[in-house]
Amino acid sequence: MSIRTCYMCELEATSDEHTPPKCLFPERKDVPDGIDYRVNLITVPSCEEHNSSKSHDDEYLLHVLSGSFTSSPVGLTQFMSKVRRAFEKVPSKATSFIRRSEPILLKRHTEDEWEQGAQVIVEAQRLDLVLGNCARALYFHETEQKFVGPVQVITAFTMYSDTKFQANVTSSVDTTRTYFASHPPKGENPSVFWYKFEESANTAIFFMCFYSSSEVLVRLDKREQP
Ligand SMILES: [Zn+2]
Numbered sequence: 001m002s003i004r005t006c007y008m009c010e011l012e013a014t015s016d017e018h019t020p021p022k023c024l025f026p027e028r029k030d031v032p033d034g035i036d037y038r039v040n041l042i043t044v045p046s047c048e049e050h051n052s053s054k055s056h057d058d059e060y061l062l063h064v065l066s067g068s069f070t071s072s073p074v075g076l077t078q079f080m081s082k083v084r085r086a087f088e089k090v091p092s093k094a095t096s097f098i099r100r101s102e103p104i105l106l107k108r109h110t111e112d113e114w115e116q117g118a119q120v121i122v123e124a125q126r127l128d129l130v131l132g133n134c135a136r137a138l139y140f141h142e143t144e145q146k147f148v149g150p151v152q153v154i155t156a157f158t159m160y161s162d163t164k165f166q167a168n169v170t171s172s173v174d175t176t177r178t179y180f181a182s183h184p185p186k187g188e189n190p191s192v193f194w195y196k197f198e199e200s201a202n203t204a205i206f207f208m209c210f211y212s213s214s215e216v217l218v219r220l221d222k223r224e225q226p
Pocket of ligand 1: 006007008011046047050
């Protein structure tokens, strides 16, 4: 009898890991219009160690994405319900999240319309790790192959302090968006998450979008796969 192994290693799978994390998808009780945003979520087999749902990294991703200035009404609903409850229950989570932040004014739609917001310095490595693992799990979902080599994560919903690097990010994401324009998005809850995928002999690319406009580009370098 063959055993089901983890999407990341050769250990026996003991659970199913949601990719992207289930906490990003609003529960029915939090959605005023009664839409079910948890239809056919993607899961992959996972061992104890590689199931990140017990870590706080998934939750951190939710905090950053749902509260981002690029978040959609669905994302903001999730921020004002699930995230707010978590912050009220454990206030230290809120203080840690905004500990390195400063107030800013955001311009909305028209030139006369300004809104107060906060610029939060994100834990970039943590964000890259969870988004990279999300791409690894999606790669397994797409190909039934494990990818344990290096991944490069580019987040278009954050601002990098290095302006030259930021210009490269914007250009890479613009090019990728154009390249994938005719590819239909995958994922059954597109107002929360969708992705596009393509691979060649050397590289696999995921173009992901959370809450309608927070875009992420992940490159899997297959030449470096051990
Ligand atoms: Zn594992």
